[in-house]
Amino acid sequence: MEEEVRKILEENGVKQVLCAFTDVRGYLMTFSIPAREFIEGNTFDGIGFDGSSIRGFKTIEQSDMVWMPDPKTLRVIPWENDPLQKSAIMFGDVYEAWAAEQADCDPRGYVAKRMEKQLKDKGLSVIFGPEIEFFLFEKIDPTRLYWDLWVSPNGGAGDSWGPPRVMPESRELEAGWYVIRPKEGYFRPPPEDTTVAYRNELVHYLEKLGIIVEYHHHEVATAGQVELDFKPMQLVDVSDAFYLYKFAAKNVAALHGMMAVFMPKPLYLDNASGMHVHQSLWEGEPFKGKNIFADPDDEFMLSQKARYYIGGLLEHAKALTALCAPTINSYKRLVPGFEAPIYICWSPRNRSALVRVPMYHRKPSAIRVEYRGADPSTNPYLSLAAMVAAGLDGIKKKIDPGDPIMEDVYELSESQKRELGIGELPTTLRDALDHLATDEVIQKVLGSHIFDAFMSIKIDEWNQYCLYITPWEIMKYLDI
Known part of the structure; x- marks a missing residue:
């Protein structure tokens, strides 16, 4: 899947990737990573960010968190035609420091994915x-x-x-x-x-x-x-x-x-x-x-x-x-x-x-x-x-x-x-x-x-x- 992401980014001339998740309230949060970091770098290992600045996530003394990309969600933004602005968006899940475990403050990864797994376990x-x-x-x-x-x-x-x-x-x-x-x-x-x-x-x-x-x-x-x-x-x-x-x-x-x-x-x-x-x-x-x-x-x-x-x-x-x-x-x-x-x-x-x-x-x-x-x-x-x-x-x-x-x-x-x-x-x-x-x-x-x-x-x-x-x-x- 990671190779497919790299291929899509290269073939579409994508310059920036909007990395997306939501806060507890339901507001969409994004930050940008140059596409080359996905193509050539180790961004699939996760990106660190300040969880204390996201509503409902962490207090300042526990602020280090990691955004982990979900490669299958990559989408090239279709209305961007300027080559300098060509962007994609990708959802991800939020993990605790060191990406050691799923963060219990993440609506997508902790609540929605957990419910899907519970359903799947029951067939x-x-x-x-x-x-x-x-x-x-x-x-x-x-x-x-x-x-x-x-x-x-x-x-x-x-x-x-x-x-x-x-x-x-x-x-x-x-x-x-x-x-x-x-x-x-x-x-x-x-x-x-x-x-x-x-x-x-x-x-x-x-x-x-x-x-x-x-x-x-x-x-x-x-x-x-x-x-x-x-x-x-x-x-x-x-x-x-x-x-x-x-x-x-x-x-x-x-x-x-x-x-x-x-x-x-x-x-x-x-x-x-x-x-x-x-x-x-x-x-x-x-x-x-x-x-x-x-x-x-x-x-x-x-x-x-x-x-x-x-x-x-x-x-x-x-x-x-x-x-x-x-x-x-x-x-x-x-x-x-x-x-x-x-x-x-x-x-x-x-x-x-x-x-x-x-x-x-x-x-x-x-x-x-x-x-x-x-x-x-x-x-x-x-x-x-x-x-x-x-x-x-x-x-x-x-x-x-x-x-x-x-x-x-x-x-x-x-x-x-x-x-x-x-x-x-x-x-x-x-x-x-x-x-x-x-x-x-x-x-x-x-x-x-x-x-x-x-x-x-x-x-x-x-x-x-x-x-x-x-x-x-x-x-x-x-x-x-």
């Missing part, structure tokens, strides 16, 4: 197909956000819509053409949808990075919200693809003077960006072995083990939310009225449920469950591994998910929801952290170091938020 595998949504903006000036000037006193209820001025004027507004109204953007064609050319270009580059896109479209929110879905992969590969997807989306946008924004809820009173996660459990390799979730004799083509897996997801949903929706802004998405899954229940076809069973094709290989409670601010190495742990716990304990909810949960009364045993996801990051703090199954998959580091980082984030005085508070309370 199992799992595949994921995330639907990653994001916004394409021309620019955002955080010092000039005008939303508070038009927010109505009743919090936006009724007909008090104003222009979504947190998003700068889009190209169609400048051209005097069409306006995609809030919550009316789904599947809009050009010229209303001005993101088609960008998406086509992004698909081209993603496929050169080995990420095969199945389809893409404008999403529900106003001008600029898009989604590109790629073919399912196993846990580590799909998490790597998640970061390549974001990396490509941001860089291709920057080439055109725009911004790809993965913040879950950037616009007030419009739909947010989620990440619905399709998943299925297999005996052996995916699409070669048996789909454990499929039962051709069942009404929904769903096996009993799939139901138990769903039971596990629902049982651990409140703790999962801390990892799947890990920002304060995530909880501005998890509210009624914007297609976000806030109710803990499951159902076939029904997008008001937290866990949905898609019913598109009656064939065993297509049967899967969709967990709708994640967003693109997540660290997938952690959250996807935690979903598997929750599902497997459901199978192990035979957790009954209850009857599927066949009605629109948003339309049920409070007494009806209580009668059906439908709970709600946490409403704030702090609430979710409290649930994570009591969930031993999810803590175990993270390991003690990442659990402690994640809790510390996020509680600090919550405390910072609680101290900040927002423009909304000034508008609401200045005249008390």
